[in-house]
Amino acid sequence: MLQQFNTGKRVILAIAAAALLAGTIGASAQTPAAAPEIADKAPDSYTVVKGDTLWGISGKFLKDPWRWPDIWRMNRDEIKNPHLIFPGDTIRLVMVDGQSRLELSRGSSNANTIVVSPTTRVTPLNADAIPSIPARDIEAFLTRPLVTGPGGLNNAAQILSGRNQERVIRGTGDVVYVLDIDPKAGDLWYIYRPIGAILNLDSSEVLGYENRFLGTARVEKFGELSTVRIESAIQEILVGDRMIPAPRDTIVNYAPHAPDKPVNARILRVPLDNIETGRGGVVTIDKGTQDGLEPGNVLAIYRVVPPIIDPRPSRQQTIILRYLDPTTVFTPREYVQPADERTGLMFVFRTFERVSFALVLSTTDPVRPGDYARQP
Numbered sequence: 001m002l003q004q005f006n007t008g009k010r011v012i013l014a015i016a017a018a019a020l021l022a023g024t025i026g027a028s029a030q031t032p033a034a035a036p037e038i039a040d041k042a043p044d045s046y047t048v049v050k051g052d053t054l055w056g057i058s059g060k061f062l063k064d065p066w067r068w069p070d071i072w073r074m075n076r077d078e079i080k081n082p083h084l085i086f087p088g089d090t091i092r093l094v095m096v097d098g099q100s101r102l103e104l105s106r107g108s109s110n111a112n113t114i115v116v117s118p119t120t121r122v123t124p125l126n127a128d129a130i131p132s133i134p135a136r137d138i139e140a141f142l143t144r145p146l147v148t149g150p151g152g153l154n155n156a157a158q159i160l161s162g163r164n165q166e167r168v169i170r171g172t173g174d175v176v177y178v179l180d181i182d183p184k185a186g187d188l189w190y191i192y193r194p195i196g197a198i199l200n201l202d203s204s205e206v207l208g209y210e211n212r213f214l215g216t217a218r219v220e221k222f223g224e225l226s227t228v229r230i231e232s233a234i235q236e237i238l239v240g241d242r243m244i245p246a247p248r249d250t251i252v253n254y255a256p257h258a259p260d261k262p263v264n265a266r267i268l269r270v271p272l273d274n275i276e277t278g279r280g281g282v283v284t285i286d287k288g289t290q291d292g293l294e295p296g297n298v299l300a301i302y303r304v305v306p307p308i309i310d311p312r313p314s315r316q317q318t319i320i321l322r323y324l325d326p327t328t329v330f331t332p333r334e335y336v337q338p339a340d341e342r343t344g345l346m347f348v349f350r351t352f353e354r355v356s357f358a359l360v361l362s363t364t365d366p367v368r369p370g371d372y373a374r375q376p
Helices: 054-061 065-071 076-080 135-142
Strands: 045-047 090-096 099-105 146-148 157-162 175-179 188-199 206-221 225-233 242-245 264-269 282-285 298-303 319-321 328-330 341-351 356-363 372-374
Touching: 045 054, 054 065, 054 090, 065 099, 157 225, 175 206, 188 225, 282 341, 298 356
Parallel strands: none
Antiparallel strands: 045 090, 090 099, 146 206, 157 175, 157 242, 175 225, 188 206, 188 242, 206 225, 264 282, 264 372, 282 356, 298 341, 298 372, 319 328, 341 356
């Protein structure tokens, strides 16, 4: 059965002033989280400009940008559907009852009203609102990655032939004939090709089945065998490729925040099947919605440091290697395991049942498959 979550051509993740409600998002429901630390040389105020992101502005005020919901005192619903910040708005850092808080003043271009925490203001969704992270970095990944269950795309529409049947490869502008197009699903469709299972790191378990995005097509004539013209192709399109209705445009608002419960994910893949990536790279991790992950979750990246030889006398039992002549005595070395090293942060922006996609926000070292992703 096809499983697709959080569809939309662009996800705008934004936040602004919200109501002062009891409870904050912390590592544990029983243990109150420590107050967010204010960044060194944090400004008293900042005026938002075009090109800003919520993550970047958060970093101006906080040492840990994912603690942004705490300083706005957001509850769970407000994290999933926050208000919006626009260019021209001014954010001010103030003290309320001995605690740091933020106020938001609307710029002149966004109506002549002042919005001050802890009041709320309903604002229509607007493409000019600043995103949480650079939309251009993830735009291609918002709707296109497709992970399915075991059935894959077996029941999806299928390309049976092209107008020129002698040709094997099709591309932009070509006409193809497609079986099982549903007119109720609209005339814009995405083209996919199943490419195989996504396995965990030791290849012992299937986490889902990946389908590669090939391009878009528009139906010119509906019928038992519909006539379809390929509008765009990023790769060659073949007879047998599958098609699904293009997801509708949606706007999903999420503030960056830590997961509600412990996460111990592993990085499965980096872009282009390379061996490492860095800031701005999109990685695949082995946890998804069934593990409690959701768009907006911020995870810390950790690397396991190889064990180091212990120079102290070994406590291991001496081994006699009798097969050598003369007989040799050998004492195995002991090793000391350093603590895992934190190397960066990632932002989860798309989730499936057992797999998620995340953008590397910062890193001190290359990010590689096998690295861990945990609560920050």
